[in-house]
Amino acid sequence: MSELQFRDVPESDVDRALELWWLVFHDRPDEKEKRAYHRAMVLRCDRVGAYDGEALAGFLVAHRFTLSVPGGELPCPGLTFVSVAPTHRRRGVLSGMIAEVFRRCAGHGRPIVALWASEAAIYGRFGFGAATYGTSVEINSTRPLALRIEADRRPLRLIDPGDAPDELGPYYEATRTRRAGRIARDTRRWRGEWLPETDEDDEELGPPRIVGLGAADEPLAGYAVYRTRREDDPARPGTVQVAELEADTPAAEAALWNYLAGIDLTGTVRAWGLAPDDPLLLFATDRDQVKAVAEFPALWIRLVDVGAALTARSWAAEAALVLEVRDDRIPANAGRFRLTTSPHACTYEPTPAPADLTLDVRDLAACYLGGTEVRRLVLAGLVTEHTAGAAAALDAALRTTELPHTVDEF
Numbered sequence: 001m002s003e004l005q006f007r008d009v010p011e012s013d014v015d016r017a018l019e020l021w022w023l024v025f026h027d028r029p030d031e032k033e034k035r036a037y038h039r040a041m042v043l044r045c046d047r048v049g050a051y052d053g054e055a056l057a058g059f060l061v062a063h064r065f066t067l068s069v070p071g072g073e074l075p076c077p078g079l080t081f082v083s084v085a086p087t088h089r090r091r092g093v094l095s096g097m098i099a100e101v102f103r104r105c106a107g108h109g110r111p112i113v114a115l116w117a118s119e120a121a122i123y124g125r126f127g128f129g130a131a132t133y134g135t136s137v138e139i140n141s142t143r144p145l146a147l148r149i150e151a152d153r154r155p156l157r158l159i160d161p162g163d164a165p166d167e168l169g170p171y172y173e174a175t176r177t178r179r180a181g182r183i184a185r186d187t188r189r190w191r192g193e194w195l196p197e198t199d200e201d202d203e204e205l206g207p208p209r210i211v212g213l214g215a216a217d218e219p220l221a222g223y224a225v226y227r228t229r230r231e232d233d234p235a236r237p238g239t240v241q242v243a244e245l246e247a248d249t250p251a252a253e254a255a256l257w258n259y260l261a262g263i264d265l266t267g268t269v270r271a272w273g274l275a276p277d278d279p280l281l282l283f284a285t286d287r288d289q290v291k292a293v294a295e296f297p298a299l300w301i302r303l304v305d306v307g308a309a310l311t312a313r314s315w316a317a318e319a320a321l322v323l324e325v326r327d328d329r330i331p332a333n334a335g336r337f338r339l340t341t342s343p344h345a346c347t348y349e350p351t352p353a354p355a356d357l358t359l360d361v362r363d364l365a366a367c368y369l370g371g372t373e374v375r376r377l378v379l380a381g382l383v384t385e386h387t388a389g390a391a392a393a394l395d396a397a398l399r400t401t402e403l404p405h406t407v408d409e410f
């Protein structure tokens, strides 16, 4: 292996980069239409290649996303298609590509980077922390869904997927201000990622269906995007697979779950990634009927420029704390800094003062959107609290009304 070079992947190399992606994910090259879709998507992204001479040993792309953070949003490269040739594994190819991404972000107004990990063990070493979690839920819908609250009685209506970007887009945008961790979706993303006729991960599922709450001349009060699976054996009921459910109120949410659980010829509703604080988990009468079957780290965040990231979000309470941050990949983040927060302002300045808390940059990333409590990390032995009450003070400042959450896997 000659010395690796980490550089841009020109358009002329995109086809072999896609071949590498199919190879490492044990996938079959897409059919023509899908191939063109992926090619066009990759061309819209920033691209990093690891070149061993002329051979492409590694590849990744960064979507140019905008991510909601508490109180606002930030530009956020979204890493995906991370692929290292099987001939070049464990020789620092991924490490070199990630370092190149960080170089491109630092000082360019991109203080955070996000990804979904193929394996949870990979990205912590690079300073990524799991910033949102998903809860997979399974509902036994062979009997009526038992709920402790009254469902909203407004009419339900089916929405043509073709109209979804216009009908659901503005509603989804509004939810981004409620929950951190959500990426802005343009029409192309709605159509390409959310509403393709065939589900990429499960081709046996039917086409996308959308139900909205509220009459056609009323503002939407909630919606669900779902697909159904028909069983060939008439003795076995089918499945409703929920991709996304958003609602204004618990009553609106109850109406949508009632609808999904009531679809004829189905006996199970599965939702793969609800927010851990989704109201369904509390207002379901029978938690044997509505079961949380898995919890998983969803969106991973890296604070590439800790100061810029911290001062860009809003804060729920006043705090004045010295943080000692460890970051062995980006030295500018490492050291002691005084964090001063209030609901109106935030400063973050280097200081020689002794630390109240010592923490790794990956753990700060896990707490950044408000999804993980610092106190829990102290209890787990990951964060050191030098001043009693410092973790509680930081938690009070980080707190958000609703937990961060996203189902926009990329």
Ligand SMILES: CC(=O)SCCNC(=O)CCNC(=O)[C@H](O)C(C)(C)COP(=O)(O)OP(=O)(O)OC[C@H]1O[C@@H](n2cnc3c(N)ncnc32)[C@H](O)[C@@H]1OP(=O)(O)O
Residues within 6 Å of the ligand: 024, 025, 079, 080, 081, 082, 083, 084, 085, 088, 089, 090, 091, 092, 093, 094, 095, 096, 115, 116, 117, 118, 119, 121, 122, 125
């Ligand atoms: C955001 C996304 O796209 S996620 C998709 C990630 N890609 C895949 O899973 C496709 C198949 N796998 C691959 O292409 C490669 O094995 C990769 C990308 C996971 C790793 O690439 P490599 O070039 O081998 O990683 P690299 O040599 O830089 O390893 C860096 C460190 O991570 C560790 N590491 C790498 N892969 C893994 C893994 N799968 N599990 C645990 N640790 C890992 C290495 O041991 C090394 O540890 P060290 O720093 O203690 O020595």
